[in-house]
Amino acid sequence: xxxxxxxxxxxxxxxxxxxxxxxxxxxxxxxxxxxxxxxxxxxxxxxxxxxxxxxxxxxxxxxxxxxxxxxxxxxxxxxxxxxxxxxxxxxxxxxxxxxxxxxxxxxxxxxxxx
Amino acid sequence: xxxxxxxxxxxxxxxxxxxxxxxxxxxxxxxxxxxxxxxxxxxxxxxxxxxxxxxxxxxxxxxxxxxxxxxxxxxxxxxxxxxxxxxxxxxxxxxxxxxxxxxxxxxxxxxxxxxxxxxxxxxxxxxxxxxxxxxxxxxxxxxxxxxxxxxxxxxxxxxxxxxxxxxxxxxxxxxxxxxxxxxxxxxxxxxxxxxxxxxxxxxxxxxxxxxxxxxxxxxxxxxxxxxxxxxxxxxxxx
Numbered sequence: 001x002x003x004x005x006x007x008x009x010x011x012x013x014x015x016x017x018x019x020x021x022x023x024x025x026x027x028x029x030x031x032x033x034x035x036x037x038x039x040x041x042x043x044x045x046x047x048x049x050x051x052x053x054x055x056x057x058x059x060x061x062x063x064x065x066x067x068x069x070x071x072x073x074x075x076x077x078x079x080x081x082x083x084x085x086x087x088x089x090x091x092x093x094x095x096x097x098x099x100x101x102x103x104x105x106x107x108x109x110x111x112x113x114x
Numbered sequence: 115x116x117x118x119x120x121x122x123x124x125x126x127x128x129x130x131x132x133x134x135x136x137x138x139x140x141x142x143x144x145x146x147x148x149x150x151x152x153x154x155x156x157x158x159x160x161x162x163x164x165x166x167x168x169x170x171x172x173x174x175x176x177x178x179x180x181x182x183x184x185x186x187x188x189x190x191x192x193x194x195x196x197x198x199x200x201x202x203x204x205x206x207x208x209x210x211x212x213x214x215x216x217x218x219x220x221x222x223x224x225x226x227x228x229x230x231x232x233x234x235x236x237x238x239x240x241x242x243x244x245x246x247x248x249x250x251x252x253x254x255x256x257x258x259x260x261x262x263x264x265x266x267x268x269x270x271x272x273x274x275x276x277x278x279x280x281x282x283x284x285x286x287x288x289x290x291x292x293x294x295x296x297x298x299x300x301x302x303x304x305x306x307x308x309x310x311x312x313x314x315x316x317x318x319x320x321x322x323x324x325x326x327x328x329x330x331x332x333x334x335x336x337x338x339x340x341x342x343x344x345x346x347x348x349x350x351x352x
Contacts, residue, residue: 019206019210024206028199028200028202028203031199032199035195035196035199038342038343038347039192039347042343045349046349050349054343054344057343061336061339065202065335066332066336068206069202069205069328069335070329070332071325075147076148078148079148079151082151082152082154082155083151085155086154086155086158086159087158090158090162093159094166094169097166097169097170098169101170101174
């Protein structure tokens with residue numbers, strides 16, 4: 001697995017970071033455990049925390065897929081910027097819509113559903 | 115003379131996959147992958163918009179959404195989640211094999227990915243058929259007779275909760291349908307990659323199409339990672 005000796009023209013060939021198969025297996029097992037954990041947690045009465053717990057597990061699983069299966073961990077930071085930008089604007093949407101929803105529910109502006 | 119002809123391919127400049135407007139295969143690959151990540155950024159916002167819509171309705175009509183969710187088959191949904199994660203693993207191993215120039219392993223893992231993706235869609239067909247059978251498809255034939263509320267009581271026709279449960283199933287079919295459409299688009303692409311790999315089109319120096327297909331497939335897996343708990347696992351309490 002040693003890097004080939006430096007060669008003036010070696011950089012012309014892509015030198016991809018080869019992720020060991022063991023890493024993929026570990027990520028796979030973590031995803032399976034996470035799936036079981038999500039199902040199990042949904043049967044517990046966690047009050048208002050059921051959905052946050054489910055989403056926390058989902059975000060963790062998604063991060064494992066993005067960083068390892070999709071190689072983002074080993075990729076140029078430019079790709080991180082694009083993923084970050086998408087998440088940033090999605091957060092704007094969710095926070096904006098969420099704030100409006102909360103305002104209707106708690107400030108007696110009327111139920112948005114009626 | 116012989117040293118020149120040996121040096122030229124090593125430079126990558128004459129690789130058949132290298133387009134003339136790129137300096138090297140490395141630059142070409144980085145551009146291709148960047149394009150795919152931009153597409154994925156768009157997909158995050160595309161599914162994110164629908165999920166935001168779902169989140170609003172779920173918060174406003176929680177009881178109706180819980181009643182609808184409880185009709186979904188949790189064991190089938192769990193099995194399908196596992197099947198899709200397995201398909202992501204085989205896809206990752208397929209890209210891995212392509213990067214190492216293992217032609218037969220690449221083809222094998224890509225075919226396994228197609229098989230697992232097809233199993234997922236098959237289970238989805240069984241689930242959809244159940245919804246049609248119970249008249250849970252939004253529209254003129256929609257009926258809540260098979261739905262139960264938090265106390266196990268049938269929902270009254272024409273009640274608010276009955277009407278709002280139809281919104282749950284509209285979003286259920288919209289979200290899972292678009293997700294399934296992504297898989298239906300992905301499977302022929304993976305098949306084309308398997309065929310190209312079989313013909314020896316890829317090697318350690320050039321396997322970008324396989325890697326891009328992998329990015330697409332993993333993204334579709336991520337969408338399901340969110341859809342499964344949101345749609346199938348709504349607690350009656352909370």
